Amino acid sequence: MFDRKAYYLKNRAKILKQKAASRERNRDSAIEKKRVYNQEHREERAVYSREYRRLGRAKYRASYEALSAKSKVQNALKTGKLNREPCGECGKLEVEAHHDDYAHPLAIIWLCHICHMKLHRESGSYDKINAPKIHLRSLRDGLQKKFIKAPTWDAS
Numbered sequence: 001m002f003d004r005k006a007y008y009l010k011n012r013a014k015i016l017k018q019k020a021a022s023r024e025r026n027r028d029s030a031i032e033k034k035r036v037y038n039q040e041h042r043e044e045r046a047v048y049s050r051e052y053r054r055l056g057r058a059k060y061r062a063s064y065e066a067l068s069a070k071s072k073v074q075n076a077l078k079t080g081k082l083n084r085e086p087c088g089e090c091g092k093l094e095v096e097a098h099h100d101d102y103a104h105p106l107a108i109i110w111l112c113h114i115c116h117m118k119l120h121r122e123s124g125s126y127d128k129i130n131a132p133k134i135h136l137r138s139l140r141d142g143l144q145k146k147f148i149k150a151p152t153w154d155a156s
Helices: 004-010 012-025 028-039 042-079 113-123 135-145
Strands: 096-099 108-111
Touching: 004 012, 004 108, 012 028, 028 042, 042 096, 108 113
Parallel strands: none
Antiparallel strands: 096 108
């Protein structure tokens, strides 16, 4: 049986050189294809871009609160206003700060990494910063409802 990975690793430099040469040979036709596609799908791409930016702003706002709270904890630790304590669940000394509410950045619970992830799994907030995720597949499905043809991309 032919092992693609072994072949690639053995001939990597040769393959990359061939790909670069192919890109250079077909550069003008690729640019033309992109230009034509962009003209034909202008409206769908505009809707997708607006939706992507809207979701991105929401994600940024949510992550800003989390990062701001984390920064305030780090500063309080450096200045001595806050001291690390053992894990509130198991007593380990290597701990992380857990925020129940980012609006109160210094109201934290000290947990080891295992207990911290366990708490997030149990509460259903497993995301690191609890920010809304942009799911391309659902965005594509929403576009298909608005238009006959939606832009295609691989969301997996």
